[in-house]
Every structure is written in structure tokens, then in C-alpha cells.
Amino acid sequence: MIISFDLDDTLIPGMKQFPVEQKSIWQRIVSRECIREGTVRLMKRLRQDHHRLYVYTTSYRSPAYVRRLFLSYGVRLDKVINKSLHDKMLGKTAGSISKYPPAFNIDVHIDDSPGVAIEGTRHQFNTIIVAERDNDWTATVLKQIASFQTL
Numbered sequence: 001m002i003i004s005f006d007l008d009d010t011l012i013p014g015m016k017q018f019p020v021e022q023k024s025i026w027q028r029i030v031s032r033e034c035i036r037e038g039t040v041r042l043m044k045r046l047r048q049d050h051h052r053l054y055v056y057t058t059s060y061r062s063p064a065y066v067r068r069l070f071l072s073y074g075v076r077l078d079k080v081i082n083k084s085l086h087d088k089m090l091g092k093t094a095g096s097i098s099k100y101p102p103a104f105n106i107d108v109h110i111d112d113s114p115g116v117a118i119e120g121t122r123h124q125f126n127t128i129i130v131a132e133r134d135n136d137w138t139a140t141v142l143k144q145i146a147s148f149q150t151l
């Protein structure tokens, strides 16, 4: 499957706060941003299971920067979709929906926003919503991915 991850408040703390992965000196040089604890193990596991990993963010972070950030943790991303690419791909409808994973052939999108889950129900795409206080969030994600695979 193609699995995409939101960044802000899902993998990168902002409004929402959660434990983050430890950073080496090298990672500090690459970026000041931290990623959520468990992200690296989860993504490596998903890769081993032959899934493709995308980041889908409504921010304007450059795809090259996002790739570099994850590569510094040893995780290769297959694609990064930012707001510019979203707008370009969706054209006129881009303003009426915050995210539309089917436009990028994404099977499951992981996000913190209940609004994205509502859009998923309305426009028929699969979402997994991660809670700020879910300390076992990677298990939550793996369980739900498994349930989508048996559909």
C-alpha cells in the first residue's frame, strides 16, 4: 500500500506536544525540527512490509528538505506532497478540501486532524487519526493498517 503521513502535530510537534526521537549532532545540523518518538521504527517496519511511504503536508516545506530530514534518521521517503503540489494537482478544487489522498494514489493517510477524517468519510478515502496523548500510537497505526489490508 501507499501510506502517507501528515507532518504538523502528527509527526512534528507544534500545537500538540509529544515525545520526540533523540537527535544526533548530524540531525541537529540538518534541521531544528524534531520528529515524534517511534516514527523511525514504525517507518522502517512499514518499509520492510513493502509499503511505500509518502509525506502529505499542507505546509510549504520543500520536498527536498523533508526528504533530507527523514533521511537523517535513516528513512527514505518515496514522495513528498506539500501545499504547492496539492494546489497544482487539484486545481480549482484544491481550496475546498485540505487533503485529497486519492489524487496521489494514496491508500491510507495518517493525520492528527478530525477534520481530515470527516473529509475522508465524505470523499471516500482511508484515514488513521493519531491522538496527541496516544503513547502507543505506532501500535494503533499498525493495527489499523492491518485492518485495511484485510478489506
Ligand SMILES: [Mg+2]
Binding pocket: 006, 007, 008, 009, 010, 111, 112, 113
Ligand atoms: Mg496536522
